[in-house]
Amino acid sequence: MAWVYEFSQGNKDQKDLLGGKGANLAEMTTLGLPVPPGFTISTETCRAYLAEGGEPEGLAEEVSAHLASLEEAMDKRLGDADDPLLVSVRSGAKFSMPGMMETVLNVGLNDTSVGGLAARSEDERFALDSYRRLLQMFGGTVLDVDSELFSEALDEAKRARGSESDLDLDADDLRALVETFKAIIKEQTGRDFPQEPREQLDLAIRAVFDSWNTDRARLYRRQERIPEDLGTAVNVQAMVFGNFGMDSGSGVAFTRDPASGEQGVYGDYLQNAQGEDVVAGIRNTVSLADMSDIDKTSYDDLMGIMTRLERHYRDMCDIEFTVERGKLWMLQTRVGKRTPEAAFRIAVHMVDEGLIQMDEAVLRVTGDQLALLMFPRFDDSAERTLLAKGMNASPGAAVGKAVFDSDTAVEWAARGDDVILVRKETNPDDLRGMVAARGILTSRGGKTSHAAVVARGMGRTCVCGAESLDVDARAKEFRVRDGVTVSEGDVISIDGSTGEVFAGAVPVSDSVVVRHFEGEKLDDDLAHAVARIMAHADGARRLRVRTNADTPEDAARARRFGAQGIGLCRTEHMFLGERRELVEKLIVAEDAAGVEEALAALLPLQREDFTGILEAMDGLPVTIRLLDPPLHEFLPDLTELSVEVALAEERGEVDERAATLLTHVRRLHEQNPMLGLRGVRLGIQIPGLFLMQARAMAEAAADRLAAHGTPRPEIMVPLVASVRELEIVRTAIERVIAEVEEARGVTLDIAIGTMIELPRAAFLADRIAKAADFFSFGTNDLTQMAWGFSRDDVESSFFSRYFEHGIFDVSPFESLDQRGVGGMVEMGTTKGRETKPDLKVGVCGEHGGDPLSVHFFDRVGLTYVSCSPFRVPVARLEAGRSVL
Numbered sequence: 001m002a003w004v005y006e007f008s009q010g011n012k013d014q015k016d017l018l019g020g021k022g023a024n025l026a027e028m029t030t031l032g033l034p035v036p037p038g039f040t041i042s043t044e045t046c047r048a049y050l051a052e053g054g055e056p057e058g059l060a061e062e063v064s065a066h067l068a069s070l071e072e073a074m075d076k077r078l079g080d081a082d083d084p085l086l087v088s089v090r091s092g093a094k095f096s097m098p099g100m101m102e103t104v105l106n107v108g109l110n111d112t113s114v115g116g117l118a119a120r121s122e123d124e125r126f127a128l129d130s131y132r133r134l135l136q137m138f139g140g141t142v143l144d145v146d147s148e149l150f151s152e153a154l155d156e157a158k159r160a161r162g163s164e165s166d167l168d169l170d171a172d173d174l175r176a177l178v179e180t181f182k183a184i185i186k187e188q189t190g191r192d193f194p195q196e197p198r199e200q201l202d203l204a205i206r207a208v209f210d211s212w213n214t215d216r217a218r219l220y221r222r223q224e225r226i227p228e229d230l231g232t233a234v235n236v237q238a239m240v241f242g243n244f245g246m247d248s249g250s251g252v253a254f255t256r257d258p259a260s261g262e263q264g265v266y267g268d269y270l271q272n273a274q275g276e277d278v279v280a281g282i283r284n285t286v287s288l289a290d291m292s293d294i295d296k297t298s299y300d301d302l303m304g305i306m307t308r309l310e311r312h313y314r315d316m317c318d319i320e321f322t323v324e325r326g327k328l329w330m331l332q333t334r335v336g337k338r339t340p341e342a343a344f345r346i347a348v349h350m351v352d353e354g355l356i357q358m359d360e361a362v363l364r365v366t367g368d369q370l371a372l373l374m375f376p377r378f379d380d381s382a383e384r385t386l387l388a389k390g391m392n393a394s395p396g397a398a399v400g401k402a403v404f405d406s407d408t409a410v411e412w413a414a415r416g417d418d419v420i421l422v423r424k425e426t427n428p429d430d431l432r433g434m435v436a437a438r439g440i441l442t443s444r445g446g447k448t449s450h451a452a453v454v455a456r457g458m459g460r461t462c463v464c465g466a467e468s469l470d471v472d473a474r475a476k477e478f479r480v481r482d483g484v485t486v487s488e489g490d491v492i493s494i495d496g497s498t499g500e501v502f503a504g505a506v507p508v509s510d511s512v513v514v515r516h517f518e519g520e521k522l523d524d525d526l527a528h529a530v531a532r533i534m535a536h537a538d539g540a541r542r543l544r545v546r547t548n549a550d551t552p553e554d555a556a557r558a559r560r561f562g563a564q565g566i567g568l569c570r571t572e573h574m575f576l577g578e579r580r581e582l583v584e585k586l587i588v589a590e591d592a593a594g595v596e597e598a599l600a601a602l603l604p605l606q607r608e609d610f611t612g613i614l615e616a617m618d619g620l621p622v623t624i625r626l627l628d629p630p631l632h633e634f635l636p637d638l639t640e641l642s643v644e645v646a647l648a649e650e651r652g653e654v655d656e657r658a659a660t661l662l663t664h665v666r667r668l669h670e671q672n673p674m675l676g677l678r679g680v681r682l683g684i685q686i687p688g689l690f691l692m693q694a695r696a697m698a699e700a701a702a703d704r705l706a707a708h709g710t711p712r713p714e715i716m717v718p719l720v721a722s723v724r725e726l727e728i729v730r731t732a733i734e735r736v737i738a739e740v741e742e743a744r745g746v747t748l749d750i751a752i753g754t755m756i757e758l759p760r761a762a763f764l765a766d767r768i769a770k771a772a773d774f775f776s777f778g779t780n781d782l783t784q785m786a787w788g789f790s791r792d793d794v795e796s797s798f799f800s801r802y803f804e805h806g807i808f809d810v811s812p813f814e815s816l817d818q819r820g821v822g823g824m825v826e827m828g829t830t831k832g833r834e835t836k837p838d839l840k841v842g843v844c845g846e847h848g849g850d851p852l853s854v855h856f857f858d859r860v861g862l863t864y865v866s867c868s869p870f871r872v873p874v875a876r877l878e879a880g881r882s883v884l
C-alpha cells in the first residue's frame with residue numbers, strides 16, 4: 001500500500017483516500033484540464049502520522065521518488081539556485097473545512113534560489129514578493145509565529161511607502177521586508193528560517209498533518225459533525241504564479257450563484273495576486289464579468305472549463321484558478337456549498353436542464369435546509385433606516401446587538417442576548433463568535449470570503465463587504481459614511497438575502513416557503529422548486545408524518561403543512577389557567593362525592609377541547625394522550641405556599657383554603673417527580689381522572705358523528721411498564737366507551753394504545769402488545785430513562801464535557817441515540833409485531849422531526865413519526881430522502 005499518489009492516478013470518488021481537494025485535482029488532471037502537476041500524500045498517511053506521533057516508515061522515500069518525477073516533468077529541481085522548482089503544500093480533508101487547515105505556497109525559495117527565480121523571470125520584484133509570502137506563510141503556519149507580527153510589518157512597509165496597496169511596494173521594499181520577516185522568525189523561534197528546500201517541504205507536510213488537530217479545526221468539525229478520525233491529505237503541487245504582474249492574477253468562481261441559485265457564473269478575480277489574496281480582502285476584487293475585459297482569452301478558457309465541469313459533475317461547482325502571464329491554470333474544484341434557497345432552486349433547475357432526475361434532486365436538498373427556509377424575513381413594508389448595503393452572503397433576517405469581537409459575542413449570547421458579530425473581515429479565530437451570533441456583518445470581502453463561506457455552511461445570516469462601514473474593533477463601534485455611529489450593544493438588523501443593514505430592530509414577516517405551505521398561490525421560483533421537491537418526496541416515502549398538536553389552530557396549520565393526523569395531543573395544558581381551580585378541587589376533595597363533582601365540572605370543558613381538535617383533523621387519526629405529568633404541577637409551589645401560610649399565621653389570620661391546600665401539596669410533593677406518580681400510575685391511583693378524559697373523548701366523537709364528521713380518536717396511555725397496568729386502565733376505558741355508545745346510540749371506533757417510553761416496556765413489548773392497539777415511542781422519556789438523566793438538569797451542566805470527550809457528538813435529546821435508545825425502539829417494534837403483525841407503531845417527541853432520526857425510524861419500519869407543526873415538512877422531505 002502506497003502513501004503517495006500522483007494526480008494522474010486518482011479520481012473524484014477517492015475522497016476517503018485523497019481528500020476532497022486531491023481527488024478533484026486528480027479528476028481534473030484526468031479530464032485533461034490545465035492543472036499544475038503534483039502528488040497527494042494520502043489521508044491514511046496522516047492517520048498513521050497522528051497515531052505514531054511521527055512520519056510513518058517509508059514516507060520519506062516515497063516523497064523523494066514522487067518529487068523526483070515532478071522535477072523531471074517540470075525540468076527543474078526543488079529550490080535550485082539557478083532555476084528553482086517551487087511547490088505548494090496544501091491540506092485537503094475528505095470534507096472541506098474552509099480556512100481551517102494550513103497551506104504553504106512557494107516552498108523551495110531561499111536566500112539563493114530567490115536570485116535564480118529573479119534572474120529566470122527577469123523580475124526581481126516578483127521573486128522577492130514570492131519569498132516574503134513564503135516567509136510569512138511558513139512562519140505563521142509551520143513555525144507557529146504569531147501571524148499578526150508579519151501583517152503588522154507589512155502594513156508598516158506600506159505606510160512607509162505612503163500606500164494602502166501591497167502592489168506599491170517595490171523590490172527594495174520587499175527585500176527589506178524579507179529581512180524583517182527572517183528576523184521575526186529568528187526572534188520568535190530562536191532559529192533561522194530553514195534554507196534547505198527539502199527540509200522546508202518536510203516541515204510543511206508535517207504542519208499540514210498537525211493542523212488537523214488545532215482547536216479551531218476541532219471546533220469546526222464538531223459544528224459540522226465531521227468525524228474526528230479522518231485525517232487530512234497533503235497535496236504537493238508545482239507553483240504557478242498569479243503575482244507575476246498585471247497580466248497574472250488569482251480568482252475564485254462558482255458555476256451558479258451560490259446565494260440565490262440563479263443560473264450564470266459568479267466569482268471574483270484579483271490581478272497580480274497570489275493564493276488567499278482574493279478571499280482575504282486585501283484589495284478589492286473585480287467580478288468575473290470584468291475579468292473578460294482584462295484578459296479575454298483566459299476568461300473564455302475559464303468559461304469553457306466551468307461549463308465542462310458542471311456537466312461532468314452534474315452539479316454546481318466552485319473553482320479556484322490562477323492566471324500566469326495570460327495562461328489559465330485550474331487549482332481546485334469541488335461541488336460548491338450553497339445556501340438553502342440555492343440548493344432547492346439549483347436542484348430543480350438541473351432537472352429541467354436534463355442533468356439529473358427528480359430522485360436525485362430530492363437527495364440534494366435536506367430537511368435542515370428546508371427548515372432554514374421557513375424562517376421569517378424582514379417585513380418589506382415596515383419603516384426602516386438603511387445604514388449600508390453589502391453583499392447578500394448568507395440569507396435570513398437577523399436582529400441583535402452589535403458586538404465587535406468573538407469573546408463578547410460568546411459571552412453575551414450565553415447570557416441570552418441576540419448578537420450580530422461585526423468585523424472588518426473574519427478569520428478562523430472568529431469561529432466561536434460566529435457560532436454564537438445570530439448574524440455576521442463584515443465591511444470587506446466578497447461572497448467567497450471566509451465570513452461568507454463559513455456562515456453559509458452554518459446557516460448563519462451574513463452580510464459581507466459592506467464597504468461604506470468603517471469598522472473599528474478597538475473602539476467597539478462602526479461608523480457609517482454620513483456620520484452615524486453604531487456602538488457595541490446598539491441593535492442592528494441585517495438581511496442576508498439582500499445585503500442590507502438597518503438601524504434598530506426591523507420587524508420580520510413570513511417566508512415564501514411557509515406562505516406556500518399555507519396554501520397561498522405564489523409566482524415564485526423558490527416556492528415552485530420546494531413544491532416539486534416535496535411532491536416527489538411524498539410520492540416516494542413509506543413513513544407517514546403526523547404532528548404533535550394540542551390546539552385546533554396548531555392542528556389546522558400542521559394539516560396545511562402536510563400532517564397526516566395527530567401523533568400526540570397532550571392534555572396537560574387543558575388543566576391550566578382558569579381550570580387550575582377545578583383541579584385543586586379534585587385534589588383536595590374529601591370524599592367520592594367531592595371527586596365526582598370536580599370531575600363533572602371538568603368533563604364539558606375537556607369535551608369541547610377534543611371536539612375542536614377532532615374537527616380540525618376530521619378524517620385523520622388523532623392520538624390523545626391521557627394526563628401524564630405529576631399532579632402537583634397543577635398546584636401552587638410548595639415553598640411559596642408554605643411562606644404564604646406561615647406569614648398569615650404570624651399575622652394571626654387563618655386561611656383555611658391555603659392551609660388545606662398546603663397539606664395536599666406536601667402530600668403530593670416528590671423527590672423525583674419524573675419517576676413518581678405520573679402517567680398510567682395516575683390512572684390507577686385516581687381512576688376517575690382518566691375515565692373522565694375517556695368519556696370526554698367518546699362524547700366528542702359522538703358529537704362529531706352527529707355533525708356528520710369523521711372522527712378518528714385514539715386513546716394513548718402514557719408511561720406503561722407492565723401489561724397489567726394497561727389492562728386495568730383499558731378495561732375501565734372500554735366500559736366508559738360502551739356507556740357512551742349506549743347512551744348516544746352510536747358505534748365508536750376508538751383505538752386504545754400505549755406509549756413505549758420505559759426500557760421495561762420496550763423489553764416486554766410482546767406482552768404489552770396484547771393489550772395495545774398501537775404503540776407510540778416516547779423517545780424523550782425513553783432517552784431520559786435509558787441514560788438515567790433528566791433533560792432539564794443535564795443539558796446545561798455536563799453535556800459540554802461529554803462533547804469534548806466524544807461520549808456523544810450531538811445531544812441524545814436532539815438526535816436519537818440510535819445504538820442505545822434506537823436499539824430499544826427497534827426491539828420494541830419487533831417484539832410488538834411478534835404479537836400483532838399489523839401493529840401500528842409511531843414515535844412522538846422531538847426526534848420525530850430530526851433528519852437523522854427520521855431516517856432511522858424509517859429503516860426500522862415504523863408506521864409514522866410525529867413532530868411539531870413546523871417540522872412536518874422537514875420530516876416529509878427526510879422520509880422521502882430516506883427511501884431514495
Ligand code: ADP
Nearest residue numbers: 088090091099103237238239240275276320331
Ligand atoms: P484552502 O483549502 O484554504 O482553499 P488551498 O490549498 O486551496 O487552501 O490554497 C489556497 C490558495 O493557494 C489556492 O486557492 C491558490 O490560489 C493558491 N495555490 C495553492 N496551490 C497553488 C499552486 N500550486 N500554484 C499557485 N497557487 C496555488
Ligand code: MG
Nearest residue numbers: 021320331332
Ligand atoms: Mg482552496
Ligand code: MG
Nearest residue numbers: 718757778781
Ligand atoms: Mg413521556
